Amino acid sequence: MEALIKKTELNSEFILNSLQSPIIVINSAKKTIIYCNHAAEIFLEMSGKNIIGNKINNLFKDDSYFISLIDKSIKSNRSINEFNISIHTPKKKTNVSISISKIENDNNLFSISLNDLSKNFELSKQYNFEKSAQSVSSLVAMLSHEIKNPLSGIKGASQIIQKRINFKGKELHLIKLINNETDRIKKLLNSLENFTDDRPIKKKSVNLNQVIRNSKKSIEAIFNKKKINFVESYDPSLPNIFGNENQLTQLFVNLLKNGIEAINEINGIIKISTRYQHGNLPIKVFVEDNGIGIPDELKENIFDAFVTNKANGKGLGLSICAKIIQNHSGTIVFDTINNKTIFTVMFNKTNK
Numbered sequence: 001m002e003a004l005i006k007k008t009e010l011n012s013e014f015i016l017n018s019l020q021s022p023i024i025v026i027n028s029a030k031k032t033i034i035y036c037n038h039a040a041e042i043f044l045e046m047s048g049k050n051i052i053g054n055k056i057n058n059l060f061k062d063d064s065y066f067i068s069l070i071d072k073s074i075k076s077n078r079s080i081n082e083f084n085i086s087i088h089t090p091k092k093k094t095n096v097s098i099s100i101s102k103i104e105n106d107n108n109l110f111s112i113s114l115n116d117l118s119k120n121f122e123l124s125k126q127y128n129f130e131k132s133a134q135s136v137s138s139l140v141a142m143l144s145h146e147i148k149n150p151l152s153g154i155k156g157a158s159q160i161i162q163k164r165i166n167f168k169g170k171e172l173h174l175i176k177l178i179n180n181e182t183d184r185i186k187k188l189l190n191s192l193e194n195f196t197d198d199r200p201i202k203k204k205s206v207n208l209n210q211v212i213r214n215s216k217k218s219i220e221a222i223f224n225k226k227k228i229n230f231v232e233s234y235d236p237s238l239p240n241i242f243g244n245e246n247q248l249t250q251l252f253v254n255l256l257k258n259g260i261e262a263i264n265e266i267n268g269i270i271k272i273s274t275r276y277q278h279g280n281l282p283i284k285v286f287v288e289d290n291g292i293g294i295p296d297e298l299k300e301n302i303f304d305a306f307v308t309n310k311a312n313g314k315g316l317g318l319s320i321c322a323k324i325i326q327n328h329s330g331t332i333v334f335d336t337i338n339n340k341t342i343f344t345v346m347f348n349k350t351n352k
Contacts, residue, residue, distance in 0.1 A: 016037040017037050019039055020039055021114060022036070022039045022044070022113070022116070023036065023037045023113055023114075024036050025103070025109055026109070026112065027108055028074045028108050028110050031055050031056045031057065031070070031074075032055055032056075033054050034052060034109070036048055045091045046059075046090065056070060056112075059089065059090060060088065060089070061088075066087045069082060069098065069100060073100040073110060079100060079101040079102065081098070081100075084097060085097075085098065087114075094116060096114045096115055096116055097115040098112065099112070100112050100113075151186055155179055155182040158182075159179070162175050201244045201327055204243075204245070205350045206240055206241055206245050206350075209234040211245060211248045212234070212272060212274065213234075215252035215256060216230060216232070216272065218253055219260065223260050226260060226263070226268065228260055228263070228267075229269045230270050230271075230272065231271045231272070232271075232273070233271075233273040233274075234273070234274050235273075235275050237276065238274050239283065240349070241283055241328070241347045241350050242350040243328045244327070247327060247328075251321050251325065251345070254317040254321050255287045256270060259287055259288075259289030259291060259341070260289070262289050263291040264292060268290055269289070270288070270289050271286070272286070272287055272288075273285075274286075280348075281330060281331060281347060282348070282349060283347040284345070285345040286342060286343070286344055287345075288340055288341065289340065289341055290340050291339065291340075293339040293341055299336070302318055302334065303319055303321070303322040330345060331345075332344065332345045
């Protein structure tokens with residue numbers, strides 16, 4: 001073991017670049033940035049070449065409190081930790097927790113570690129989505145079991161009555177209606193039971209752009225009276241994903257339907273776009289509507305079954321979306337800005 005440890009040379013820059021937290025190192029005399037890791041480049045949305053050599057207050061010039069904490073750490077020559085402070089980068093405003101520490105081997109260097117709290121919120125939303133996907137499975141399994149037995153009894157009783165009495169006209173029509181409606185409910189339950197089936201779904205390489213276009217055409221025909229303006233932007237180089245085309249179609253039909261139903265006015269706008277962004281789940285689909293937005297009290301449980309703010313809504317659409325996305329090892333998050341709701345669905349590219 002000792003020989004193995006001696007042979008292993010750890011590259012400190014490689015380790016720092018593998019961290020998810022942004023790390024910045026400054027010279028305390030001039031407060032000039034002399035190092036930043038990859039996470040810091042992503043956080044600041046700037047290349048390392050444009051960051052290194054800059055003074056820290058040039059990149060956070062509006063953040064007097066943040067800069068004052070750095071000054072305090074340098075003057076007192078000690079570490080400072082602060083949770084949940086607001087900082088302004090050149091391109092955004094966000095809340096972070098920070099840790100400022102003196103680098104012991106050099107009196108002039110201080111490291112600044114940032115923890116982007118918005119990422120914690122995204123992880124929380126992802127957890128809620130996964131929790132909801134499981135809850136809808138349990139709910140459907142319970143409902144299916146509890147409803148199918150009475151339905152069989154209703155249909156059986158209807159068939160016995162039909163055999164004993166010679167119904168004609170309206171009476172016969174009503175008996176047939178009972179039979180047809182019980183069959184329809186059974187078929188609906190059978191289709192919902194697909195979401196409780198843990199067996200692997202049939203998948204193939206799927207062109208996501210085409211699936212979304214087809215979903216949009218279907219939903220456009222249903223809501224043609226609302227005169228929704230669809231604004232579409234598809235990445236032509238978007239890689240295929242490995243998925244079930246029927247489930248993916250249902251996913252985007254549900255998301256588009258959800259957006260349209262949130263629009264009270266006619267001539268509403270639904271924006272659909274796809275994009276490839278390097279990362280863990282690089283294939284992204286954005287569905288944005290200019291509807292009424294999601295009330296704050298529903299945001300935490302928006303993917304739960306029966307959670308809805310629509311007068312005639314059943315609250316199952318987003319629960320089913322959550323289950324489909326889980327079946328495809330993806331994730332979904334949402335943001336509400338000025339009543340505009342943006343759902344972002346993320347997938348991995350196909351490796352099949």
